[in-house]
Amino acid sequence: MALGTDYERQDCALARALEVVGERWSLLIVRDAFYGVQRFNDFLVHLGIPRAVLTARLNALVAAGVLRKEPYQQAPLRHGYLLTEAGLELWGPLYQLSRWGGRHATDGGPYHLFAHTACGTDLDFVGVCPKCGGAPVPPTGVVMRPNPARAGVRREDPVSRALVRPRPLLEPIASAAPAA
Amino acid sequence: MALGTDYERQDCALARALEVVGERWSLLIVRDAFYGVQRFNDFLVHLGIPRAVLTARLNALVAAGVLRKEPYQQAPLRHGYLLTEAGLELWGPLYQLSRWGGRHATDGGPYHLFAHTACGTDLDFVGVCPKCGGAPVPPTGVVMRPNPARAGVRREDPVSRALVRPRPLLEPIASAAPAA
Numbered sequence A, B: 001m002a003l004g005t006d007y008e009r010q011d012c013a014l015a016r017a018l019e020v021v022g023e024r025w026s027l028l029i030v031r032d033a034f035y036g037v038q039r040f041n042d043f044l045v046h047l048g049i050p051r052a053v054l055t056a057r058l059n060a061l062v063a064a065g066v067l068r069k070e071p072y073q074q075a076p077l078r079h080g081y082l083l084t085e086a087g088l089e090l091w092g093p094l095y096q097l098s099r100w101g102g103r104h105a106t107d108g109g110p111y112h113l114f115a116h117t118a119c120g121t122d123l124d125f126v127g128v129c130p131k132c133g134g135a136p137v138p139p140t141g142v143v144m145r146p147n148p149a150r151a152g153v154r155r156e157d158p159v160s161r162a163l164v165r166p167r168p169l170l171e172p173i174a175s176a177a178p179a180a
Helices: A013-021 A024-035 A040-047 A051-063 A091-104 A148-153 A158-162 B013-021 B024-035 B040-047 B051-063 B091-104 B148-153 B158-162
Strands: A067-074 A077-083 A112-116 A142-146 B067-074 B077-083 B112-116 B142-146
Touching: A013 A024, A013 A051, A013 B024, A013 B091, A024 A040, A024 A051, A024 A067, A024 A077, A024 A091, A024 B013, A040 A051, A040 A158, A051 A067, A051 A077, A091 B013, A091 B091, A142 A148, B013 B024, B013 B051, B024 B040, B024 B051, B024 B067, B024 B077, B024 B091, B040 B051, B040 B158, B051 B067, B051 B077, B142 B148
Parallel strands: none
Antiparallel strands: A067 A077, A112 A142, B067 B077, B112 B142
């Protein structure tokens, strides 16, 4: 995933981070993992990504320590992809970048809204609960719901249908999509 | 900068944000703009990026409303590239992604450290001043300095040399590099 020797010269933690998650599909895969997507075919249908690209990106995210493989079925053996501790720490930058996109790069605002599970208050733009204060809410304390203002543009794949209801982040989605 | 029709189907503010800044060089250009780089040749020498790629990325960032062009010389006319209000709002996700890279994607920690100008306290991992509290410090209130632990790996281009001393973010760097 490197950009070559010129890019390698960038002595910056940001450049290193971008080597891991800077490929755009990679951050969308990580986003889907926060939404609860774990299975290959669920990433496939929700992202509309070519199968070979998805395989390569998942393997790279596992190699970089962002995702880990965990069996969800023994016969035949099937693995899901779950966020590691390092992967879970991507919630902050991912949430903030998403909010930036909602403000500056879309017409009509965000497609999903994120609230503090404990009190139901929508998070602020850095992911802090305005009612409870303190540090940004970790993803385990966040519930997502579709933005009613964007209800007209829903997609019909199994993952999109699961995301129509309010859901805690990281709650596994096991769709009816056939196993890969 | 789009990833094609499959990518376009991603009805997500994050996907839209990644269309604007998801190309890895784009975020490094934005990072350099926070560091005070404004001139074409300074981006060129500091990023080690091919000239044609830099031209394309700068134009795309201007078109997306992240950077704006401003004259710094009249005869002959030369423009610098400055962050817009929307661009300035990328500080949060960029800082957090950089901190994530410093924790998980580099050996030896970050190359630069960031402190609250008003009190000199290093920012926490979401960009809040631990001493003053409250919201994340905006980039206009942040001073950067090289991490002494990484002093052995400095580069010798004019921008890297300017960044050897503590500097407020956004303070213009006007190096001795010849105008493009």
